[in-house]
Amino acid sequence: MIQTLQTYWKTFPPLLQYLIIFVIISGVAGGIAAYLTYFERKVLAAIQSRIGPNRVGRYGLLQPIADLMKLLQKEDIVPLRADAVLFRAAPYVVFTSGILSLVIVPFGKGLIAGDLHIGLVYLIAVSSLTVIGIFMAGWASNNKYSLYGAMRSIAQLVSYELPMGFALLGVAALAGSLRVSEIIEKQQVIWFIVPQFLGFLIFLITGIAETNRTPFDLPEAESELVAGFTTEYSGIRFGLFFAAEYLSVFIVSAFVTAFYLGGWLSPLPLPLSQALLNLTTQVLANMGLEKSFLPTLLLFNSMFWFFLKVSACIFLLFWVRATLPRFRVDQLMGFAWKILLPLSMLNLVIAGLEGIVWNLFYPT
Amino acid sequence: MSPLEIVREEETDQVWLNMGPQHPSTHGVFRMLLKLDGEVITECKPVIGYLHRGTEKIAENRMYFQIVPYTDRTDYLAAMGGNLGVCLAVEKLAGIEVPKRGQYLRVIAVELNRIASHLVWLGTWGLDLGVMTPFLYCFREREEILKLLEMMSGARLTYNYIQFGGVRDDLLPEFYPRCREFLQTFPSKLDEYQNLLGNNDIFQMRTRRIGILTREKAISYGTCGPVLRASGVNYDLRKNQPYSSYSDFDFEVAVATEGDCYARYRVRMKEMHESVKIVQQALDGLPEGPTNAKVPWFFKVPKGEVYSAIENARGEYGIYLVSDGTSKPYRLKIRAASFCNLCVVPELVKGMKIADCVAILGSLDPVFGDVDR
Amino acid sequence: MGKLEDRWNLFIQKTGRILYRFTAFLFSLYVDVLLGFFVLLAGVVWGMRKLYRWLRAFFRVARALFAGHLVTLGYLFKPKVTIQYPFQRSALAPYYRGRHYLVVEEDTGRIRCDGCTLCAKICPTSVIDVFGVGKGEERRPAKFTVNLIACIFCGLCVDICPEDAIKMVRDVELASPWRNDAYEHEPYRPNVISLPQMMIFEDAIYPDGRPRNKNLEAEAAKKAAAAAKASEGKVASHA
Numbered sequence: 001m002i003q004t005l006q007t008y009w010k011t012f013p014p015l016l017q018y019l020i021i022f023v024i025i026s027g028v029a030g031g032i033a034a035y036l037t038y039f040e041r042k043v044l045a046a047i048q049s050r051i052g053p054n055r056v057g058r059y060g061l062l063q064p065i066a067d068l069m070k071l072l073q074k075e076d077i078v079p080l081r082a083d084a085v086l087f088r089a090a091p092y093v094v095f096t097s098g099i100l101s102l103v104i105v106p107f108g109k110g111l112i113a114g115d116l117h118i119g120l121v122y123l124i125a126v127s128s129l130t131v132i133g134i135f136m137a138g139w140a141s142n143n144k145y146s147l148y149g150a151m152r153s154i155a156q157l158v159s160y161e162l163p164m165g166f167a168l169l170g171v172a173a174l175a176g177s178l179r180v181s182e183i184i185e186k187q188q189v190i191w192f193i194v195p196q197f198l199g200f201l202i203f204l205i206t207g208i209a210e211t212n213r214t215p216f217d218l219p220e221a222e223s224e225l226v227a228g229f230t231t232e233y234s235g236i237r238f239g240l241f242f243a244a245e246y247l248s249v250f251i252v253s254a255f256v257t258a259f260y261l262g263g264w265l266s267p268l269p270l271p272l273s274q275a276l277l278n279l280t281t282q283v284l285a286n287m288g289l290e291k292s293f294l295p296t297l298l299l300f301n302s303m304f305w306f307f308l309k310v311s312a313c314i315f316l317l318f319w320v321r322a323t324l325p326r327f328r329v330d331q332l333m334g335f336a337w338k339i340l341l342p343l344s345m346l347n348l349v350i351a352g353l354e355g356i357v358w359n360l361f362y363p364t
Numbered sequence: 365m366s367p368l369e370i371v372r373e374e375e376t377d378q379v380w381l382n383m384g385p386q387h388p389s390t391h392g393v394f395r396m397l398l399k400l401d402g403e404v405i406t407e408c409k410p411v412i413g414y415l416h417r418g419t420e421k422i423a424e425n426r427m428y429f430q431i432v433p434y435t436d437r438t439d440y441l442a443a444m445g446g447n448l449g450v451c452l453a454v455e456k457l458a459g460i461e462v463p464k465r466g467q468y469l470r471v472i473a474v475e476l477n478r479i480a481s482h483l484v485w486l487g488t489w490g491l492d493l494g495v496m497t498p499f500l501y502c503f504r505e506r507e508e509i510l511k512l513l514e515m516m517s518g519a520r521l522t523y524n525y526i527q528f529g530g531v532r533d534d535l536l537p538e539f540y541p542r543c544r545e546f547l548q549t550f551p552s553k554l555d556e557y558q559n560l561l562g563n564n565d566i567f568q569m570r571t572r573r574i575g576i577l578t579r580e581k582a583i584s585y586g587t588c589g590p591v592l593r594a595s596g597v598n599y600d601l602r603k604n605q606p607y608s609s610y611s612d613f614d615f616e617v618a619v620a621t622e623g624d625c626y627a628r629y630r631v632r633m634k635e636m637h638e639s640v641k642i643v644q645q646a647l648d649g650l651p652e653g654p655t656n657a658k659v660p661w662f663f664k665v666p667k668g669e670v671y672s673a674i675e676n677a678r679g680e681y682g683i684y685l686v687s688d689g690t691s692k693p694y695r696l697k698i699r700a701a702s703f704c705n706l707c708v709v710p711e712l713v714k715g716m717k718i719a720d721c722v723a724i725l726g727s728l729d730p731v732f733g734d735v736d737r
Numbered sequence: 738m739g740k741l742e743d744r745w746n747l748f749i750q751k752t753g754r755i756l757y758r759f760t761a762f763l764f765s766l767y768v769d770v771l772l773g774f775f776v777l778l779a780g781v782v783w784g785m786r787k788l789y790r791w792l793r794a795f796f797r798v799a800r801a802l803f804a805g806h807l808v809t810l811g812y813l814f815k816p817k818v819t820i821q822y823p824f825q826r827s828a829l830a831p832y833y834r835g836r837h838y839l840v841v842e843e844d845t846g847r848i849r850c851d852g853c854t855l856c857a858k859i860c861p862t863s864v865i866d867v868f869g870v871g872k873g874e875e876r877r878p879a880k881f882t883v884n885l886i887a888c889i890f891c892g893l894c895v896d897i898c899p900e901d902a903i904k905m906v907r908d909v910e911l912a913s914p915w916r917n918d919a920y921e922h923e924p925y926r927p928n929v930i931s932l933p934q935m936m937i938f939e940d941a942i943y944p945d946g947r948p949r950n951k952n953l954e955a956e957a958a959k960k961a962a963a964a965a966k967a968s969e970g971k972v973a974s975h976a
Binding site for chain 1: 379381403490493494495496497500501504560561564566567569570717719720
Binding site for chain 1: 802805806808809810812813815816817818819821
């Protein structure tokens, strides 16, 4: 079946190919965002000694669908003196920056939608688009609370982009390239979390801050400004903001694994992972399923390892949300400028030295 | 003009923000008008009265046994204390003697309720500061206490258990093992909360040196309870004016000197530990005998006035009772702890940021049933 | 001849001065470098101490935060405390103050309440509406309603009743879409309960079969006393 699909694929004009890929990826992004809300609720509940959603569908699996239905049937409210165009456009801008980052996510070996030469730089550029969307939302709502929340959020996002960039520069220095697939391939020697542990921590922390999650979720702190910049949004517009936040959780986790945890590389030594792969292929061949599509997801192949690591990282993000209190705005900014930024510069120095040592042993 | 003068002229406007009666973190129906200069609060005008139900006026038209359920509903998180307050006042005036077993049972009830009330405080304060997990852990522990209190009295929140002359009913036999088990396991849970919340650096950054209430201000504003003790005043009515056999028990009074939010946190955590000790001692030393003295249902209280106060979870819960010799009081005034504690809010939040305002309000632990009555 | 000598002496003096100044300069340079080295050393030591203190604080903070995370992770693997209502219900305590019922004697089928209105008088919110008809032993309530919307479930009516006629059982599912359901307005049903029926609510009994509810216990004690008296040949009569 895969063969027939591939032959058909080659006959499509390029524009149609791109369109189909776009639809698939957007669908996947939406599905990921929706089901991450479900998993967060379940994980948070398990940590808090309770069961999460379990009534809607088996084990509550239809909960995101129920939430979607609920949001869709709500009234579309645009405040009276709000800037209508900006108000309507803001959620889409924020969601778009999330989808744009999916271009360079390495789902598996050779499974990057667009393997750009300048992948890292593209990532940082695209994640800055969120700032514009949030500003639009806060300003166009014509509401004091929203504006406060938006201002805080912008300050936070902009300040945390700098340490993130420096941490990624460390990775680029070690790998000698900005291309995501090359960075992953360079990690066959050793995952970058080991030489760049400080960079890993910095990237993780700034990633959490970029997505406005606890402990950096002051912009949407329920206990203070009701809902920050999303106060005036209702229905599916609010749903889009929410989905954009969870999509960016996925993206941050995906890039943490791609840059620091070895991406789609197997953590086991090569002979062992090869043996596992052969074993499962054999089992599936015995069952007569090797020609169909679904079992490829079950093999111990690169996609499997990637999703395993991303899940671990997402669990870490949920775990942090359950445990830590919220920073105050000035403490948050102080943390970024006075602690993270110097640390990230120190990390860059370390990365430079390591790069020299690396190229001595593994010259390319 | 010099640049400094230009900047001063173009000062940004200060905004009045209304943290309205419906707000996720004002702990009840409380309205605060905050004048904001950017993020910093320059002035605060609190507005209360959204939960006023006329308890004191209602009490003027009710016989004494009928007043006790109303006192449950003033400080609803520490309802046993409310019952005890009014019972002590009437017993003082009417000269009713409470048997020893009744007094010990009252102590058990009030102290268990104190732990439950502090658990609510801890959970909701954590929720305001952004941690959602201690909220659920605290409520899980509190569920056990509520089951114990339900076994004692028949209800989970509005107990109507402490009556004139003693308590309503004796303890069931299955209360003792369950209570002992709770007392065994609870202190380790408190240590867990300390690990999760108290030692957490972010939490300490949010609460240390925030909302400092100096000793002089605390006394002059008439604050009471943990708020007063966190500012360095060693005043606990259970020790200073013992009532209901508290002098039989050996416990320490939690005092701190800094007067900031973290000090209030430490004082309340210590109070929970001490309450566990008190309940343990009361259970071990529970004397035999009747649980209550016989008081006629429609009794008359002799003419006179009395003020009697107890140390409730929030502070000094006082009842000022004026009786004219009939079976209904002439005037029943409730001195509410949360009301006096809330008076310091405008003072404490000046110069703080909005996030700190929420932290301060949480650390003062107001209950608006108590504030507004 | 003197002039040449003077000029030579002058030359020697000048070079001597220059040489002196030059060696003084070299010496001061050497001293400055030496001092500068020590200043640098002091600076490095100060910086290292500051760094050490900073790192120690950093690790202390990290360990505290990590300890908090371990606490939450521990609860991931502990049993969950959720009770799945309505498939499971949490067990209420024996004396729980739920809905009111008038007691009906199981052997005679007679309602114990005689309409004395004490419960209505003690009720703080005046929700009980009762009046009795008949005289003496035959006095029965013609009407007995409790407004469950306004009732505060304080239990004073149960405490005050001299006949042990009104009880509160563990029936808490009282919500209804219609306001009339709040008034137990049908005089004898459903707001009467016989003692065996009460056992349905009082599903927790002692292992030896004794009922848990204190009122039921009083019943059993009275029955035992009545049986004892009957066995002695005396007729027990209690209203």
